[in-house]
Amino acid sequence: MTVQTMLPRGIRNNNPLNIRLVAENRWQGRVPPAHNSDGAFEQFEDPIMGLRAAAVLLIAHYDHRHLDTIRKLIAVWAPPNENDTEAYARTVAMASLKVRSGLPYQPAVRGRMAAPRVSISPCIQIVTRVNSPSSAGVVRAIARSDH
Numbered sequence: 001m002t003v004q005t006m007l008p009r010g011i012r013n014n015n016p017l018n019i020r021l022v023a024e025n026r027w028q029g030r031v032p033p034a035h036n037s038d039g040a041f042e043q044f045e046d047p048i049m050g051l052r053a054a055a056v057l058l059i060a061h062y063d064h065r066h067l068d069t070i071r072k073l074i075a076v077w078a079p080p081n082e083n084d085t086e087a088y089a090r091t092v093a094m095a096s097l098k099v100r101s102g103l104p105y106q107p108a109v110r111g112r113m114a115a116p117r118v119s120i121s122p123c124i125q126i127v128t129r130v131n132s133p134s135s136a137g138v139v140r141a142i143a144r145s146d147h
Helices: 049-063 072-075 087-095 116-130 133-144
Strands: none
Touching: 049 072, 072 087
């Protein structure tokens, strides 16, 4: 076993939110499906492109599918047939802080995902849940970068 194979799948694939591989998707910085060694999840050239795709997808879910609460978003992102969706939503909500009030998000409270300072907190919590607690630093570093 190598150090690379010991890393969480989302980190190995530079896809911290584990976006499923769909040949028709045209994410910036994605590894072409013909060269994707995972087969189930997208792979990106670097973690910045993977996190960018995740943010685009989260905002699209908010805007076009009206997933305007953490509970609704998690129900799609981590469906009940694969996860304990309610516990996942509670974990993300409790760990995410509202930017202005400093109060914890509630799973059913509506929020504006497109506001970068608002959406980064739930994004960090989802990355942490999908990969490992140490992966939150990856998101914070990317959020501070100039990309």
